[in-house]
Amino acid sequence: HTYANPGVLITPEVLDKTTGQTWDALVDANPWLKQQKLVAKPDQLIKRRGKAGLIAVNKSYSEAKDWVMERMCKEQKVETVTGQLTHFLVEPLVPHQQDEEFYICLHSLRYYDEVLFYHEGGVDVGDVDAKAERLQLPTGTAISMAAVTEKLLGKVPAAKKENLASFIVSLYKFYQDLHFAYLEINPLVMLADNTVVPLDMAAKLDETASFLCAQKWGEVDWPPPFG
Structure with a gap:
């Protein structure tokens, strides 16, 4: 009774086209990225991401990509802590009540x-x-x-x-x-x-x-x- 929920980790390598992790390579390895609505969020031990506006929900691939790239390696203040966002998860949206x-x-x-x-x-x-x-x-x-x-x-x-x-x-x-x-x-x-x-x-x-x-x-x- 469990759900196999794939996801992909996005790192700063996407900023360098000479690395193996480009957005095109991610899509080739994970075609579902362009086939369904997505959720994007940082993966850096940040609690209460939703309240901090750090979860993007019900996004297309291009919207999720833009949301991540706008924040990648940028400074962000969460409550009293300021740091750089460098690792993100992009996952399929699971519609529910x-x-x-x-x-x-x-x-x-x-x-x-x-x-x-x-x-x-x-x-x-x-x-x-x-x-x-x-x-x-x-x-x-x-x-x-x-x-x-x-x-x-x-x-x-x-x-x-x-x-x-x-x-x-x-x-x-x-x-x-x-x-x-x-x-x-x-x-x-x-x-x-x-x-x-x-x-x-x-x-x-x-x-x-x-x-x-x-x-x-x-x-x-x-x-x-x-x-």
Whole structure:
């Protein structure tokens, strides 16, 4: 019940026609760029990009390209931090309704992991620490669909509960297996056919687990910091 959502990373190489990453080369490798509406945004550990006007939605290829190029390697102030925008993601637009958006966050504390879930998501989700439902999982405790449904999904429509619970259980197992320390998806979209689409994610890996997970991680491309 997941959605294969391709995307492409745009770097400053597009400013130099002698490099391998030109816009023409990107289109050749990703023909969907010209076949559907797109979303463009920086990929530089910037939180609340939507509120900062740093997400372009429902754009054609030429509009998304122009939006990226207008900002590439330019200074931008986000809240109190000023820095250069150098890395962007361009992804397919996933049409959906506001009531199909959810929020989920997994994070690890000293003696337990915690799952935070809220039945609304998106840029206006607000203070999730104050209002999210919580499920604490002491070290060594297995997660179950029953616990997820009871503790987290009380305000989710009944027709979505089973698939959403199944996704959260699988997500937590993935989180454990790859030794994440933090993983937030906002919004997490569940479409009318129960397809699950993580539209925006931020995560932290536990680098001390490299000796356990290096092969599973593969070549990790760490996003550049902003500011």
